Amino acid sequence: MATLAIEQRKKIHPHKFTLWVGIGSLLMMFAGLTSAYIVKRNQANWLTFDLPSFFWYSTVAIICGSFTIFLAERAYKKQEIKKYRSFILVTFILGVLFIVFQLLGFQQLWSKQVKLTGNVSYSFLYVIVSMHLAHVVGGLLALLILFAKTLGTKIKIYNPVPVELVSTYWHFVDVLWIYLLIFLIMIR
Amino acid sequence: MSSAATLQHADVNDAHHEHHHHETFISKYVFSQDHKMIAKQFLVTGIIWAIIGGLFSVIFRFQLGYPDSTFPWLEDLLGHWAAGGKLKPEFYYALVTMHGTILVFFVLTAGLSGTFANFLIPLQVGARDMASPMLNMLSYWFFFLSSIIMFSSLFVQTGPASGGWTIYPPLSALGDASSGAKIGMDLWLVSMAMFIVSALLGGLNYITTILNMRTKGMSMTRLPLTIWSLFFTAVLGVLSFPVLLSGAILLLFDRNLGTSFFLSDIVIAGKILPNEGGSAILFQHLFWFLGHPEVYIILLPAMGMSSEIISVNSRKPIFGYMAMVGSVFAISILAFLVWAHHMFVTGLNPFLGSAFVLLTLLIAIPSAIKVFNWLTTLWRANIRFTPGMLFAIGFVSLFISGGLTGIFLGNSALDLHLHDTYFVVAHFHIVMGVASFFGMFAGVYHWFPKMFGRYLNNTLAFIHFWITIIGAYLIFWPMHYEGLAGMPRRYYDYSGWTSFNMFNGLNEFISLVAMIVFAAQLLFVFNFFYSMFRGRKVTETNPWGSNTLEWTTPIKPGHGNWPGEIPEVFRGPYDYAKDGKEFIPQNVPVGDDESKGH
Numbered sequence: 001m002a003t004l005a006i007e008q009r010k011k012i013h014p015h016k017f018t019l020w021v022g023i024g025s026l027l028m029m030f031a032g033l034t035s036a037y038i039v040k041r042n043q044a045n046w047l048t049f050d051l052p053s054f055f056w057y058s059t060v061a062i063i064c065g066s067f068t069i070f071l072a073e074r075a076y077k078k079q080e081i082k083k084y085r086s087f088i089l090v091t092f093i094l095g096v097l098f099i100v101f102q103l104l105g106f107q108q109l110w111s112k113q114v115k116l117t118g119n120v121s122y123s124f125l126y127v128i129v130s131m132h133l134a135h136v137v138g139g140l141l142a143l144l145i146l147f148a149k150t151l152g153t154k155i156k157i158y159n160p161v162p163v164e165l166v167s168t169y170w171h172f173v174d175v176l177w178i179y180l181l182i183f184l185i186m187i188r
Numbered sequence: 189m190s191s192a193a194t195l196q197h198a199d200v201n202d203a204h205h206e207h208h209h210h211e212t213f214i215s216k217y218v219f220s221q222d223h224k225m226i227a228k229q230f231l232v233t234g235i236i237w238a239i240i241g242g243l244f245s246v247i248f249r250f251q252l253g254y255p256d257s258t259f260p261w262l263e264d265l266l267g268h269w270a271a272g273g274k275l276k277p278e279f280y281y282a283l284v285t286m287h288g289t290i291l292v293f294f295v296l297t298a299g300l301s302g303t304f305a306n307f308l309i310p311l312q313v314g315a316r317d318m319a320s321p322m323l324n325m326l327s328y329w330f331f332f333l334s335s336i337i338m339f340s341s342l343f344v345q346t347g348p349a350s351g352g353w354t355i356y357p358p359l360s361a362l363g364d365a366s367s368g369a370k371i372g373m374d375l376w377l378v379s380m381a382m383f384i385v386s387a388l389l390g391g392l393n394y395i396t397t398i399l400n401m402r403t404k405g406m407s408m409t410r411l412p413l414t415i416w417s418l419f420f421t422a423v424l425g426v427l428s429f430p431v432l433l434s435g436a437i438l439l440l441f442d443r444n445l446g447t448s449f450f451l452s453d454i455v456i457a458g459k460i461l462p463n464e465g466g467s468a469i470l471f472q473h474l475f476w477f478l479g480h481p482e483v484y485i486i487l488l489p490a491m492g493m494s495s496e497i498i499s500v501n502s503r504k505p506i507f508g509y510m511a512m513v514g515s516v517f518a519i520s521i522l523a524f525l526v527w528a529h530h531m532f533v534t535g536l537n538p539f540l541g542s543a544f545v546l547l548t549l550l551i552a553i554p555s556a557i558k559v560f561n562w563l564t565t566l567w568r569a570n571i572r573f574t575p576g577m578l579f580a581i582g583f584v585s586l587f588i589s590g591g592l593t594g595i596f597l598g599n600s601a602l603d604l605h606l607h608d609t610y611f612v613v614a615h616f617h618i619v620m621g622v623a624s625f626f627g628m629f630a631g632v633y634h635w636f637p638k639m640f641g642r643y644l645n646n647t648l649a650f651i652h653f654w655i656t657i658i659g660a661y662l663i664f665w666p667m668h669y670e671g672l673a674g675m676p677r678r679y680y681d682y683s684g685w686t687s688f689n690m691f692n693g694l695n696e697f698i699s700l701v702a703m704i705v706f707a708a709q710l711l712f713v714f715n716f717f718y719s720m721f722r723g724r725k726v727t728e729t730n731p732w733g734s735n736t737l738e739w740t741t742p743i744k745p746g747h748g749n750w751p752g753e754i755p756e757v758f759r760g761p762y763d764y765a766k767d768g769k770e771f772i773p774q775n776v777p778v779g780d781d782e783s784k785g786h
Contacts, residue, residue: 011400012400014319014396014397014400014401018323018396021391021392021395022388025388025426025429025430028428028431029431029434032430032431032433032434032477033434033438036434036435036449039467040467043467045464119465120449123447123449124449127437127441131437
């Protein structure tokens with residue numbers, strides 16, 4: 001039985017596995033978008049752009065969010081529910097901040113005449129960044145559900161899977177953003 | 189996979205142990221989370237779509253077969269789209285577009301994979317249900333929603349989408365391009381977005397269930413070939429559909445928000461559009477990156493089911509199990525590397541084209557291995573010609589016939605002549621359309637007793653088979669000659685070209701056969717629904733004498749599949765004609781004196 005228990009811990013939960021395959025699938029979508037970007041960039045009529053400073057602030061927010069959700073996950077596993085609730089809330093707020101900074105970034109771009117329909121390079125910038133933003137919104141909803149669950153009745157069984165799922169997803173949108181940021185800086 | 193690791197699979201399964209919960213009509217038949225019921229939902233929805241899509245082809249065949257005649261009943265059926273009993277060109281294009289969309293996505297992707305991946309994966313790997321029954325249910329309902337949106341697009345005033353199932357811009361990107369590029373096109377895109385979500389949710393579940401939920405002893409090399417095929421199908425879907433989604437998103441932006449990803453220098457109705465800098469070819473790259481794997485998403489399940497059914501009814505092990513797995517793997521890899529062979533005439537760099545020619549022709553190798561193995565499995569076998577077996581053999585025949593013409597088209601030099609002619613129509617209908625339909629029919633006839641606890645009527649099934657196989661060849665074989673003579677596809681009326689007048693009689697003949705074959709499909713539909721309620725009852729758990737685990741369940745398995753423990757697996761699925769025994773199911777332990785063969 002002891003061996004079985006150890007084996008079970010090593011075994012990835014089906015839902016977590018599903019999430020990883022799903023992440024692979026989402027990556028393919030962004031691979032499609034960024035490949036199209038590269039192909040188009042090598043053709044005529046491509047204008048370069050500078051990324052707005054607010055995108056850097058949003059990067060700080062999402063990286064901090066990754067750190068706080070890691071702390072939340074750790075607190076949950078230690079069954080420190082108050083700490084867990086606070087960290088989830090902080091992660092949520094950081095996520096909202098990320099979105100606000102991104103929107104301010106869009107505003108900055110707009111004021112510099114980098115508009116959605118201006119040039120195909122601008123269009124790509126808006127589409128790629130907003131597609132990522134949509135995925136962050138999805139993560140925020142998941143965080144909201146986790147937070148709401150802590151407000152109800154006292155948790156009797158500490159099932160780590162939902163928290164781990166949201167945490168993995170949140171790290172994913174974080175890493176994805178960093179990749180996109182580097183991509184947009186390097187290939188303009 | 190180690191034995192220790194497989195031990196936990198059984199344990200993960202036991203989390204779902206015994207689903208004897210109370211079920212209402214709604215929870216059992218509508219919002220069911222039982223993979224078997226979801227499979228039936230996919231199947232019935234697929235059949236309804238197949239009737240609609242098939243009917244569309246019959247209607248446009250009337251136009252192609254009898255371009256100078258009028259049919260008053262068409263006006264009764266289609267209203268102003270067939271004023272005076274003559275189909276309007278705009279609606280002809282809408283019918284062709286919707287026929288392609290419905291058959292490729294709604295029938296041969298959702299109807300085929302959705303049905304058999306859902307039905308067979310848990311039953312054949314030894315799991316009580318999918319990894320996530322909830323996501324599985326959502327997968328069906330996203331498909332349903334997508335179906336409703338697509339169906340409603342048939343009734344909008346400007347007509348459904350009409351830019352072809354490949355929705356190439358600029359036709360699809362500009363609302364003013366044609367009547368079918370207006371709201372019908374928007375609905376098409378929204379419907380397909382829902383469809384992609386459905387396909388992804390399903391695919392994630394299939395992959396996870398196969399890799400994570402196998403019963404004790406079910407190592408990967410003991411999986412039936414159906415499961416291997418469904419696994420690679422799911423991988424292809426999960427990796428390629430998101431790329432189509434990215435293309436569709438960019439198209440939506442071009443249509444509605446004034447961007448120019450795919451548009452440049454366009455004059456429409458004398459007006460110069462402001463769009464600059466886009467590339468329509470870019471869309472074709474994004475589309476075909478999905479589009480080609482999609483061919484295999486349609487074909488692989490049919491291959492897997494035919495392999496299984498041929499082995500069971502030959503009473504012989506499948507020839508070259510590992511070669512079969514390897515060839516499906518090779519086909520799946522190559523499926524991602526050949527998309528530009530659809531684009532030889534787009535001005536593609538000839539050197540790049542050569543690379544795609546080479547990669548395309550490489551597909552012939554794993555395909556030939558599979559054909560060789562099917563034929564050697566049949567060779568000197570005690571074949572039982574059940575309806576399922578006939579359709580599986582029919583699949584092999586069609587795969588050979590249609591596959592060989594793929595070698596013609598894969599050559600860029602020949603493709604320059606044959607591109608967009610009826611040769612292409614003949615090729616993909618035989619190898620992808622009809623062949624996959626045969627795989628699907630084989631699957632339905634073979635697993636119907638497990639699905640409904642009743643048999644389909646054999647006499648009707650045999651009539652269905654012979655009319656369909658002969659009819660399919662009579663419809664599509666002549667199209668090769670039309671294509672070689674340069675007759676282009678997608679035209680509404682060929683009577684204006686003297687060069688194609690010699691095909692008037694042939695076109696009429698093809699249309700006539702198409703109507704007969706469509707009528708024969710109604711025979712199947714009748715047989716299906718009649719037998720579901722009135723068919724001969726199944727009285728034994730394993731009527732075909734098959735080795736796979738689905739036949740170890742009760743005749744009508746409940747939610748959870750096995751009433752007791754999930755059976756343990758001790759051997760591969762193809763121990764037929766071994767040690768003097770006709771068949772040895774996978775759950776029978778290996779005897780001490782058993783030979784190591786197979």
